[in-house]
Amino acid sequence: EKYRYWETREVKTTCAYCGVGCQMKLLVKENKVVEILPDKGAANEGLLCVKGRFAHDFIGHPDRLTTPLIRRNGTLEPASWEEALNLVTEKIQTIRQEHGADAIAGFSSARVTNEENYLMNKLMRGAIGTNNIDHCARLCHASTVAGLATTLGSGAMTNPMADVKNAEVIFITGSNTTEAHPVMGAYVRQARKAGSKLIVADPREIELAEEADLFLKIRPGSSVALSNAMIHVILQEKLENKTFIEEHTEDVDQLIAAVAECTPEWAETVTGVPAETIRQAARMYADSHASSIIYSMGITQHVNGTENVMSLSNLALVTGNLGKPGAGVNPLRGQNNVQGACDMGALPNVMPAYQPVNSPETIARFKEAWGVALPQSPGLTVTQAIPAAAEGSVKMLYVMGENPMISDPDTHHVKEGLEKAFLVVQDIFLTETGQLADVVLPAAVFAEKEGTFTNTERRVQRVRQAVMAPGEARPDWWILMQLLNRLGLESSYKGPKDIFEEIRRVAPSYAGISYDRIEEEGLCWPCPAESHGGTPILHVGKIARGAGLFKPVQWQPSPELGQEAYPDIMTTGRILYHFHTRTMTAKSPGIEAIAPENYVEIHPEMASAKGIQEGDLVAIASPRGEIRVKARITDRVDAQVVFVPFHWSEGANVLTNGEVLDPYCKIPGFKVTGVNVEKTGDL
Ligand code: SF4
Structure with missing residues (x-):
């Protein structure tokens, strides 16, 4: 332009x-x-x-949704806001009357503001009366929230991103930092140049692996074995922090017993990493003044994701790497406001600020604030609600700013659920999910509204309106407010600032944050009072839980492994140029020119065994379905492992398993899928 x-x-x-x-x-x-x-x-x-x-072409893109749509005789047709909102209200009322409030489920969004997530929470719980509210954190860091809340008392990143420059040693595991969190990747490179040591553990030789002092090419799904073996070495060589363990932790005996047999030699058989390299990594991590653990989906997106997280927490606790600069356990949250969506209670078991739905104090606090009684039993997760819709017990799905047709496991089963329920989709484009909807509500993008996002380091920052939304598109908070009013929970917010003031009153960790205070620079929660300067580093002087809890965990092989018909392993991930389900990045011609289509990375050994050459069309099958993509031959992956980015439709998630879930938090195991890879001639 x-x-x-x-x-x-x-x-x-x-x-x-x-x-x-x-x-x-x-x-x-x-x-x-x-x-x-x-x-x-x-x-x-x-x-x-x-x-x-x-990648900002999406903002005023001609394909934006500009009017509500209602499905009539099988076709989505333009409708007025009045018609669309009345239809959604009537459906909610009828379904609630006939089948109960729990027959309705809502997906909130990591893409929209805190204020909008808060209102979605108020709509589902306060106005409709169900705890069936969740969002895509279920598919990325639900295991972080469950794991770190249990062991440390707070399920969030412990240290700010730029603080990694204070680390003597950086241990990155299951995070392709330079591609998925590029600016954080730049901080790691700056730290590296200034002398920090770098350990990278990943099934792929990611960019940072080339710069690492130690690269551990682990087999997908073997992280617990690696952490346990590192702790084994630390204890055996007396590298643990005895004072920290004594003063700030509990149940160390259970940890000692759990790792007793986890020798590096044993771990080599599980992870594929030489025992001596595991020893070196353990020594490097433990023998420093401050070591930072950075992780992401490679740790969390497993059927044992929560235990993966707990094993990293054990590693930090046993070496005293918490509550100080350059240290910590640092999950990198994926989307702009996934931290905020969790903080605002877009989860089925907690209200804003992680207040449990079944605690008497929570119920009393929100009854006073909203003037209604609240449901008290935890609701369905995303990974439960869609199968429940397919099976018929959930009759209505309200999806705000999410695209489960691409992001959720087992696409064909997802489609069945979305088609069977009455589907309301609120979004900026007619996504793959929107195309199946009964009602589509056109929303505004970030540049068209006011509000706040909370980034991965818990920093609450302002979002400001720059342009008007196209046509009849409206900010999500406005749409949700119309529904609240129609459903009897009268709301007259003049704008997001009013909503934020209400959030401060009910979410203690946000109480001290105001729009005035974050005008120039954001603040990190917990920030309990206006006089409080925010908390960039958690657990200083005291672990939030009181004492850090050692959780003994044991490695279990993924149930996806060892299937005769599906002997290869597929792992999934992100690339630099595209974001998530490409709803926004696909609208940028420059980005599309660089990264126009899906592909699979295959090791030269596997390629030659299967007669596959660069650019060949490859069929990848799992019990859930089959996809066809072009081959890229590279030794970045291991000989038994293929990598497929998850951004494209008819891609990786056609193959992933949506049935077997992590028992603690119900996250699926996106990172390990048993597949069969073959050369094919046809599309
Ligand atoms: Fe920063 Fe946005 Fe790039 Fe993330 S995607 S590193 S927030 S510029």
């Missing part, structure tokens, strides 16, 4: 892509964002990645 600088105005806001939460300036000419420039903020220190800087 051509423009002269003097024709534009600048609007400072927060990036709507990943959880880093970069600060940026939108240059606006008339009603169009013509360019995005970096701005200085504590999270990004003036940096932006390719997505934040260039």
Whole structure:
């Protein structure tokens, strides 16, 4: 877009892509964002990645939804807001009357603001009367929330991102940091250049593996074995932090017993990493003043994801790497506001600020705030609600800003659930999920509304309106407020600021944060009072739980392994250029030119055994279905493992297993799928 600088105005806001939460300036000419420039903020220190800087064509894209749609005689047709909202209200009322409130489930969104997540929570729980509210954190960091809340008392990143530059040793496991969280990746590189040591454990030779002091190419699904063996070495060589263990932890005896047999030699047979390398990694991690653990989906997206997380927590606790600069257990949250969506109670078992739905104090606090009685038994997760819709007990799904047709496991089964229920989709484009809807509600993008996002380091930052939404599209908070009013929970918020003021009153960790205080720079929760400066580092002086809990965990092989008909292992992940289900990035011609289509990475050994050459069409099958993608031959992956990015439709999630879930938090095992890979000639 051509423009002269003097024709534009600048609007400072927060990036709507990943959880880093970069600060940026939108240059606006008339009603169009013509360019995005970096701005200085504590999270990004003036940096932006390719997505934040260039992938903004989606904002005023001609394909945006500009009017509500209602399905009539099988076709989605334009409708007025009045018609669409009345129809949704009537459906809610009828289904609730006939089948009870629990026959309705709502998916909130990691893409929208805190204020909007809060209202979705109020709609589902306060106005409809069910705890069936969840969002895509179920598919990414539900295991973090469950694991770290149990062991440390807080299920969030312990240290700010830029603090990694204070680490003497950085241990990155299951995070392709430079591609999925590019600015965080830049901090790791800066730390590395300044002398920090780097250990990388990953099934793929990711970019940072090339710069690592130690690279451990582990087999998918073997992380618990690696952590336990590292702890075994630490204890055997007396590298543990005895004072920290004594003063700040409990149940160390259980940990000692659990890792007694986990020798590096045993771990070598499970992980594929030489025992001596495991020893070196353990020594390097333990023998430092401050070691930081950074992890992401490679740890969490497993059927034992929660135990993976607990095993990393054990590693940090046994070496005293918590509550100080350069240390910590640092889950990198994927989406711009996935942290905030969790904080706002878009989870079936907790209200805003993680207050359990069944605690008498929570019930009393929200009864006073909202004036209604609340449901008290935990609701369905995303991974339970969609199968329940397929089987018929959930009759209505309200999906705000999510695209389960691509993001959820076992696409064919997902489709069955979405088709069977009465489906309401609130989004910015007619996504693969929207195409199946009965009612579509057109929403505004981040640049068209006010509010806040909370980034991966718990920093609450402002989102500001730069342009008007196209046509009849409206901010999600406005849409939700109309429904609250129609369902009898009268709400007259003038804007997101009013909603945030209500959040402060009911969410103790946000109580001290106000729009005025975060005008220039965000604040990290917990921030209990206006006089409090926020908490960039958790667990300083005292673990939030009181004492850090050692949770003994044991490695179990993934149930996906060892199937005769599906002997290869598929792992999934992200690439730098696309974001999640491509709803936004696919609208940028520049991005599409670089990354236009799906592919599979195959090791040269597997390729030659199966007669596959670069660019050949490959059929990948699992018990759930089959996909066809082009081969890229590379030794980044192991000989038994193939990698498929999950961004494209008819892609990786056609194959993944949605039935076997982590017992603690119900996350699926996206990272290990038994498949059969074959060369094929046809599309
Ligand atoms: Fe946006 Fe994340 Fe890139 Fe920053 S690192 S510009 S938040 S996508």
